[in-house]
Amino acid sequence: MSIDYKGLVEKYGSPLYMYDFDYIENRYRTLKEAFAGKKSLINYAVKANSNLSVIQHLAKLGAGADCVSIGEVRRALDAGVDKYKIIFSGVGKRDDEIEEALKRDILMLNLESEAEMKRVEMVAKALGKEARISIRVNPNIDPQTHPYISTGLHENKFGVEIDMAKRMYIYANKSEYLNPVGIHFHIGSQLTNLDPIKESAMIVADLVRSLRAIKIDIKFFDVGGGIGVVYDDETPIPERAYTEAISEATKGLDVTLLCEPGRYMVANAGAFFTKVLYEKNNDGKRFVIVDGGMNDLIRPSLYNAYHKIEAVGAEGEKTPADVVGPVCESGDFFGKNVPLPPLNHNDIIVVQSAGAYGFTMASNYNTRPKPAEIALQGGTDRLIRRRETYEDQVRLEKEFLE
Structure with missing residues (x-):
């Protein structure tokens, strides 16, 4: 699909996030078809991109939601996800969050410690309710991914x-x-090697068999961990190989297979647009200074993550440049030594593969407004979150001025 980057920036302003909803639908259908013939539920990992319109789009296709806060549970419900397709995960749940999740009658709470289990039991008892739970099992398998997302x-x-x-x-x-x-394991994000997933699934499936032997009936086998995507030159895991590995591990077990893709669904559906302010040279070191910053897209700074960066419509000999923003931190960059042609004021830079962990990790650092978000679907564009204003940012503080 040909995208009119310049036209979109002129219409919605800069910086700007754009998501291709047709791409997201294709990813969902491809993964769902790979589970054909098996009982399965695809629980979209809301943390990857929690825009309500994104969640709603997936809910209409039949997706559930994997949530790691009560706020994400509320988002999923507001966006139309069936309550019996919602899982509430996360290491630290407060009593009030547990209580709300039980009252909302979601599919299950995913527990991460014995202490948490006792808290859930206590809250459930106080409510006179039965809490459906799964337990996150640590198979101690190296996922061979970035240490921060292992x-x-x-x-x-x-x-x-x-x-x-x-x-x-x-x-x-x-x-x-x-x-x-239920039973759950999650060994890491951006997984591009099938072997750790296969090995973990075998270990956890054996645990299910031992639990069945003592009359504990596990109905949901939840494979957490993100299927890796292409940012640079990665070779992603084929969907069919992924689902067949899980099916093989659970052979003979009558369970519903759950998976929790987030990045897989949305990373390459999204792009981040930012305008060039000016170029700068420091003793031969070239910088392209743009109006977007690390507060908008922190992955390069936080993980040293690679995103393909392109200049729209610019021509000329390409030379290495650091693409940097206006935030007062040395870590405020989108890419280093990126080959780019000479650029002028208001030229557009596109940071690709920005649909996952982009806007959701954005902040108001330096009192900078969060950017607008738009959707492309069926050849048309629409606004799905307006750009923040200064008044939006100070609304919760102004009333306390003396």
């Missing part, structure tokens, strides 16, 4: 070991207020 090793804060998980399931099965219906 989650399945002993050294990470997530999940419980196999022996602890079994004790928790036995306790929950005996409890009047807990109903252990």
Whole structure:
């Protein structure tokens, strides 16, 4: 699809996030078809891109939601996700969040410690309700991804070991207020090697078999962890190979297979547009200074993440340049030594693969407004979040001025 970058920036302003909803739909259908013949539920990981219109688009296709805060649970419900397709995960849930999740009767709460299980039981008892739960098992498998997004090793804060998980399931099965219906593992994000997923699934499936042997009926087998996408030269895992590995591991188990794609769905559906303010040379070092900053898209600064960067319509010999923003931090950059032609004021830079962990991690640092978000669908564009104003930012503070 040919995108009129210049026209969109003229219409909606800069900086700007754009998401291709047709691409998102294609990704959902491709993954769902890879599960053909198997009981499955695709729970979109809301943290990747939590715009209500994005969630609604996936909900209409049949997706559930994986949420890591009560705010994300509310977003999923507001966007039309069926309550019985919503999972509430996360290491630290407050009692009031647990209470609200139980009252809203979502599919299940994903537990990460024995202490959390006891809190959920206590809250459920006070409400006179039964809490449907799953337990996040730590298979201790190296996911071979960036250490900041690795989650399945002993050294990470997530999940419980196999022996602890079994004790928790036995306790929950005996409890009047807990109903252990699921099992979960999540070894990391941006996974491009199938072997760690396959190995983890085998370990966790064996645990399910041992639980079934003692009459604990696990109905949902939840494979967390993100299927990797192409930012640069990665080779992603084929969808069919992914689903077949999970199916093989769970052979003979009558369970519904759940997965939690976020980045897979939206990363390459999105792009971030920013305008050139001017160029600058420091003793031969070339900088292209743009109006977007690390507060808008922090992945390059936070993870040293690579995003393909292109200049729209500019011509001439390309030379290396650091693409940097106006924020007062040395880490305020989108790319370093990026080959770019000579650029002028108001030329447009496109940062590709920005649909996941872009806007959701944005901030108001330096009192900068969060950018607008737009959707492209069926050849038309529409606004799905207006640009913030200064008044939006100070609204919660102004009333306290003396």
